[in-house]
Amino acid sequence: MADCEDVTNTPPDANLTDTMTTSFADHDGVTVLTVTGEVDLATAPALETAIDAALDADPAGLVVDLAAVSFLASAGMAALVAAYQRAGDKTTIALVADGPATSRQLKMTALDQVFALHTTLDAALASFRAG
Template sequence: MDRGTVGSASRGRLHVGVRHHGASAVVTAAGELDHHTAELLRESLDSCADDGYVRLIVDCSQLEFMDSTGLNVLLGARLKVEAEGGGVHLAAMQPMVARVFEITGADAVFTVHDTVDAALAAG
């Protein structure tokens, strides 16, 4: 069941929106995810996990840039929800963001989907 957007926040060059689809939380990050903005995404992911959503889908379709700080936020969320039997799924990564995962090898530890719909359907 889609409850629509249940929260959103902006900090500098990053906007984060959260919506729920059944047992999944879809977290949309739009803009630039870096040292200055990463805490906003961390807070949103932690809040979803704290609310019992252990299947987190990160919609990267509007994410224009991500550095290692953003990658560390996603890895931390992955550890947190996997401890509860869940997972973090990445969807619709732009080439520049996908490259960060390829270079670091982090693409091997996340489930990556072409679209958010595909990630939801896989659940």
């Protein structure tokens, strides 16, 4: 996987508010997948594809940074659950989510009990360093 890769998913009939982008970065062996925009039924498949690409590299840790996500629909949460199931014991997944667009939904659906939930990327990365 490249050090930083950008992927944009914009359906042909979408307006600019339907855009979701993802990018990868490596932080001392932890893969960070940064997601920006709206994660809904139209864009969730692109999120799944990005997560699968990250997991294909078998990282010890994966942080999905949702801090710049403005809308997280159930399809996006389903993509996160599928990632958790696929990762199994090989890769620990942590989420960065703060605010009503992301953390509220994750807490209401008890996904904060499945994933380590952090308010900042620095906090998520620190959790991997702490072991």
